Amino acid sequence: MQTRVAFTVLCALLAGCAQQPQTAQEFREAIPGAFMGKVQTFEAKRPLAAVAKTFQARAPDCLNVSVRSVSQSSTSYQNILTVYKATVVNNPQKAELHLQRDFKSGVLVPGKVPPGGLYYVVADATPIDKSRTRIDIYGPSVGTDTLVRAINGWATGENLGCPDMTK
Amino acid sequence: MMRSFIILAAASVLAACSSLKPYPSVAPENVVVKSAIESGSVLSSMRGAVHIHEVDASCHTSYVGTVKLDRPSIALGLPAERPSYLVFVFQGSSLFGGSTSSAGAGTVLKPRPGYRYEFAVSYKDNIYNVVLRESDPRRGASREVPRQELRGCSA
Numbered sequence: 001m002q003t004r005v006a007f008t009v010l011c012a013l014l015a016g017c018a019q020q021p022q023t024a025q026e027f028r029e030a031i032p033g034a035f036m037g038k039v040q041t042f043e044a045k046r047p048l049a050a051v052a053k054t055f056q057a058r059a060p061d062c063l064n065v066s067v068r069s070v071s072q073s074s075t076s077y078q079n080i081l082t083v084y085k086a087t088v089v090n091n092p093q094k095a096e097l098h099l100q101r102d103f104k105s106g107v108l109v110p111g112k113v114p115p116g117g118l119y120y121v122v123a124d125a126t127p128i129d130k131s132r133t134r135i136d137i138y139g140p141s142v143g144t145d146t147l148v149r150a151i152n153g154w155a156t157g158e159n160l161g162c163p164d165m166t167k
Numbered sequence: 168m169m170r171s172f173i174i175l176a177a178a179s180v181l182a183a184c185s186s187l188k189p190y191p192s193v194a195p196e197n198v199v200v201k202s203a204i205e206s207g208s209v210l211s212s213m214r215g216a217v218h219i220h221e222v223d224a225s226c227h228t229s230y231v232g233t234v235k236l237d238r239p240s241i242a243l244g245l246p247a248e249r250p251s252y253l254v255f256v257f258q259g260s261s262l263f264g265g266s267t268s269s270a271g272a273g274t275v276l277k278p279r280p281g282y283r284y285e286f287a288v289s290y291k292d293n294i295y296n297v298v299l300r301e302s303d304p305r306r307g308a309s310r311e312v313p314r315q316e317l318r319g320c321s322a
Contacts (some may be wrong), residue, residue: 061314146293152295161289161296164257164270 020111020118024043026097027119031138038141040148043134044155050097050129051135052088054154055125059086059097059117062150069106069166080106084114095125097151122145123151176199190219192234193244197278200243202236202288204257213259213290219243222250222275226317236288245284250277252317255297257290272297274314284312 021027031037046053063086071078081104089096102117103109109118121139128134135155136146146163153159178253206213215236220228231251234243244249276299278284287298302309 149292150294159294159295159296161291162270162272164259164290164293164295165294166259166270 002167006067012089012112012150014067019112022107024096024119024122027122028138031113031122036141038139040137040139041134042152042155043128043132044125044152044157045132045156046155046157047131048095048125050068051125051133051155051156054157054160055088055095055097055123056090056156057087058160059099059160062086063099065165067165078106082107084120091120093126097121097123097125121147123155125155186230187216187218187233190217190234190243193246196242196244197282198235198243198245198276198284198286200234200241200286200288201239202241203239204214204236204288204290204291206259211261213257215255215257215288215290217286217288218254218256219245220252220254221319222252227241228252228317245278247278247280248272249263250275252276253286255286255288257295265288270295272314273317274299275317276312276315 018113021030032039061082065084066082067082069078069080069082083102083104085100085102087098087100089098098119099102099115099121101120102113121137123138123145124136125133126136133155136152137151139148146167147165150159150161150163153161200217204213204215206275216233217236218233219231221231222228234241236255252275253272254271254273256269258269272295274297276284279301281303282301283304285300287296287300287304289296297314299312299314300309301312
């Protein structure tokens with residue numbers, strides 16, 4: 001968690017006065033060229049409708065969480081409250097999972113924060129054929145391993161568990 | 168929605184531990200919790216527990232006690248026809264100290280008389296899952312019960 005917060009702050013500082021992505025589409029466009037941004041793609045051997053249904057069932061349940069991170073040393077004290085918000089958008093051609101996070105305390109974010117918080121990860125599911133689905137995940141290249149594995153598990157249907165967002 | 172999920176870290180967890188008490192034995196034992204919890208690292212440990220709260224008609228909770236998930240299978244009793252709020256927590260700590268974290272999932276359960284309930288709880292590689300099944304021993308029927316949030320509960 002500390003690593004991810006530090007990474008976010010670093011990105012924000014490097015971004016300077018740059019405009020934060022205000023929509024999922026702006027986030028998709030920004031990530032490929034962003035410092036430590038990454039697009040991961042994999043295939044799920046399930047139809048889009050099944051993937052979409054699992055996203056709808058699991059994402060709100062697992063990802064609408066609050067994480068409080070407290071660290072203290074002899075010279076510093078840090079208390080960060082992060083509220084995550086998951087949104088699933090389904091239509092016959094595509095299923096989208098948007099994860100935003102809003103730093104309620106402990107982090108100063110330059111630029112305008114979109115409603116719901118900064119975009120953190122966006123996952124798109126699109127059909128390859130009737131029985132297979134392509135998953136594209138846009139997000140940071142570090143600190144999202146557990147989250148990406150969880151989304152992968154939902155997409156494939158092999159693991160419906162929730163990611164421990166403190167990790 | 169996952170507002171019933173609260174994930175806390177560090178000091179808040181440690182502070183909460185001081186007020187924990189064992190969940191009292193209630194007959195009949197109508198709930199079994201089967202757990203498989205792995206830390207995933209030799210440098211850290213992971214422990215599981217379930218905090219049990221009573222829920223009143225206004226959906227307000229009152230803490231009753233905690234059951235440590237330190238065995239693969241644990242039986243406990245919840246009062247039938249009265250809602251209880253169960254919060255499963257997974258608390259990790261580093262062997263070298265300095266950091267602890269806790270993730271959890273909560274659900275309201277209002278046991279039906281004569282029915283049995285089984286929670287399958289897992290934590291592995293930083294991914295956790297809590298699945299509840301209800302079974303009727305008289306008919307042999309079983310079904311998965313979706314998690315119910317505390318908000319909007321109907322006591």
